[in-house]
Amino acid sequence: MKIIRLxxxxxxxxxxxxxxxxxxxxxxxxxxxNDIHGMIDTFPRIxxxxxxxxxxxRDVFFLNAGDAFTGNPIVDQYSPPGQPIxxxxxxxxxxxxxxxxxxxxxxxxxxxxxxxxxxxxxLCANVDTxxxxxxxxxxxxxxxxxxxxxLIVAGxxxxxxxxxxxxxxxxxxxxxxxxxxxxxxRSLARLKRRGDILVFLTHLGFDQDxxxxxxxxxxxxxxxxxxxxxxxxxxxxxxxxxxxxxAKGRFLGRIDLEIKGKRVTRKxxxxxxxxxxxxxxxxxxxxxxxxxxxxxLNRVLCTAPVALEGYDELGCLFGDAVRSELDLDVVFLNQGxxxxxxxxxxxxxxxxxxxxxxxxxxxxFRLAPREIRSLIRDSIERTGGIDLxxxxxxxxxxxxxxxxxxxxxxxxxxxxxxxxxxxxxVGLNSYIASSYRFDHADPGRSLQTRTSDCLIRFLEKHPDxxxxxxxRRIQINSRDNDASGDFRQGGTGxxxxxxxx
Amino acid sequence: xxxxxxxxKVELFAGASVRDALRKYSPEELKRIEQGEKKVIDSWGNGxxxxxxxxxxxxxxxxx
Numbered sequence: 001m002k003i004i005r006l007x008x009x010x011x012x013x014x015x016x017x018x019x020x021x022x023x024x025x026x027x028x029x030x031x032x033x034n035d036i037h038g039m040i041d042t043f044p045r046i047x048x049x050x051x052x053x054x055x056x057x058r059d060v061f062f063l064n065a066g067d068a069f070t071g072n073p074i075v076d077q078y079s080p081p082g083q084p085i086x087x088x089x090x091x092x093x094x095x096x097x098x099x100x101x102x103x104x105x106x107x108x109x110x111x112x113x114x115x116x117x118x119x120x121x122x123l124c125a126n127v128d129t130x131x132x133x134x135x136x137x138x139x140x141x142x143x144x145x146x147x148x149x150x151l152i153v154a155g156x157x158x159x160x161x162x163x164x165x166x167x168x169x170x171x172x173x174x175x176x177x178x179x180x181x182x183x184x185x186r187s188l189a190r191l192k193r194r195g196d197i198l199v200f201l202t203h204l205g206f207d208q209d210x211x212x213x214x215x216x217x218x219x220x221x222x223x224x225x226x227x228x229x230x231x232x233x234x235x236x237x238x239x240x241x242x243x244x245x246x247a248k249g250r251f252l253g254r255i256d257l258e259i260k261g262k263r264v265t266r267k268x269x270x271x272x273x274x275x276x277x278x279x280x281x282x283x284x285x286x287x288x289x290x291x292x293x294x295x296x297l298n299r300v301l302c303t304a305p306v307a308l309e310g311y312d313e314l315g316c317l318f319g320d321a322v323r324s325e326l327d328l329d330v331v332f333l334n335q336g337x338x339x340x341x342x343x344x345x346x347x348x349x350x351x352x353x354x355x356x357x358x359x360x361x362x363x364x365f366r367l368a369p370r371e372i373r374s375l376i377r378d379s380i381e382r383t384g385g386i387d388l389x390x391x392x393x394x395x396x397x398x399x400x401x402x403x404x405x406x407x408x409x410x411x412x413x414x415x416x417x418x419x420x421x422x423x424x425x426v427g428l429n430s431y432i433a434s435s436y437r438f439d440h441a442d443p444g445r446s447l448q449t450r451t452s453d454c455l456i457r458f459l460e461k462h463p464d465x466x467x468x469x470x471x472r473r474i475q476i477n478s479r480d481n482d483a484s485g486d487f488r489q490g491g492t493g494x495x496x497x498x499x500x501x
Numbered sequence: 502x503x504x505x506x507x508x509x510k511v512e513l514f515a516g517a518s519v520r521d522a523l524r525k526y527s528p529e530e531l532k533r534i535e536q537g538e539k540k541v542i543d544s545w546g547n548g549x550x551x552x553x554x555x556x557x558x559x560x561x562x563x564x565x
Contacts, residue, residue, distance in 0.1 A: 071552075227553045
């Protein structure tokens with residue numbers, strides 16, 4: 001009898017959410033993610049939670065606030081890049097995604113394919129695509145609940161810098177024009193007349209979302225991304241609830257909107273820690289396993305006639321790759337960022353990630369020769385020796401008897417002193433840009449391109465690496481051992497040679 | 502751009518991440534955060550991922 005009673009109460013409890021929804025206390029559940037950055041391993045848990053809720057609630061939506069791409073070789077190196085994310089979003093029933101700045105990273109052609117073929121819309125109200133390659137995204141969608149309540153969901157994307165473009169390489173957004181998101185948001189706020197609940201699905205960053213809520217009245221909810229903010233206890237500003245889940249699929253966001261007369265009477269948000277969820281949807285888990293077992297990661301990028309070894313050979317190759325791919329004058333990379341001592345003759349994709357596992361972006365500075373010398377000086381003083389590998393020029397350092405830097409000569413590719421009045425577009429990895437102390441009038445800007453991606457693309461285009469064997473572009477001499485005669489165009493003892501391109 | 506870390510101005514390149522700001526502020530503190538001994542929060546007390554983007558004037562704080 002006791003067991004029957006327990007089963008009875010268990011059944012009643014399991015149906016309570018349905019009963020409450022049907023008893024005049026309707027609610028809308030919105031799941032949300034942002035800045036997944038290609039991390040797909042928690043999708044089976046997300047799918048399980050979404051399915052469970054769909055069994056209990058009548059109105060369940062799922063929004064993504066941008067930057068689903070870039071950050072995981074499994075996804076970035078897929079053919080076509082990003083496809084696993086699209087497939088998984090479709091499989092879990094994503095309702096809509098806003099465009100994030102990293103949605104452009106694979107180029108407009110790839111993005112255009114996804115925008116045309118995906119079963120969910122990409123939203124962005126502040127882009128004009130007339131002269132670009134991507135189709136015009138929807139500025140907003142209207143979602144209607146089974147009870148007839150209409151949610152207007154509008155997308156906004158961040159822009160920055162003098163070019164007023166999203167944080168991606170400028171080439172990736174060529175032809176696109178972006179409007180200031182707050183001005184667009186003010187006009188979008190009028191859409192509320194056509195709906196009942198106004199939701200902004202933004203990729204602006206949490207600080208900007210707060211500013212937006214304060215500046216534009218009438219927004220019920222902002223589902224945000226970009227700043228990777230873990231909003232554990234969502235608050236309201238000016239009546240607007242603002243949520244964000246951090247990044248990389250660690251948390252799933254859940255919003256509950258209680259509705260009366262098509263108006264929101266209560267809104268709450270919370271994060272679900274996916275590390276604490278152990279149930280997974282088998283079908284999605286099988287998809288993730290298939291994607292993770294990506295044979296392309298083992299693919300050979302190039303087969304060189306010789307193996308390259310040591311900081312000089314690897315550093316010159318790596319620097320040339322970054323310089324060539326981003327059309328810079330000069331590139332410096334720190335030796336500490338080169339994590340293997342040898343690249344084999346057959347270089348696989350995984351070898352590149354072993355060589356450069358740090359996911360550093362390239363940062364561009366316009367530097368005068370005097371400023372470049374201050375960078376080299378800092379690198380030597382902080383490490384006590386050669387630290388910066390270079391592409392685009394070579395350099396010679398003279399040390400004092402007390403092991404202090406006395407002079408640094410910058411030499412062009414034919415061994416001539418670099419003219420003092422000619423500044424250069426210099427690329428540094430983001431580690432150097434943020435930790436080395438050097439003079440620079442130009443504050444610099446991220447080119448939003450990873451150093452490893454440059455090397456991958458370069459190796460695919462330049463399979464003959466024999467010219468890097470024995471190469472050396474740096475010489476460091478003390479007064480006791482003035483070996484200036486040994487140093488020719490970056491070579492030692494005549495064995496080395498500068499590489500022109 | 503200028504961001505504020507623990508009340509101190511830090512000059513950074515445009516497009517810098519939380520990690521870049523912390524590295525410039527104190528590599529030792531960054532290491533403690535990476536090891537999970539400390540964490541970084543924004544002006545409202547929200548936790549931040551190290552790869553998160555920063556804006557001109559963003560203020561972040563290191564806490565135990």
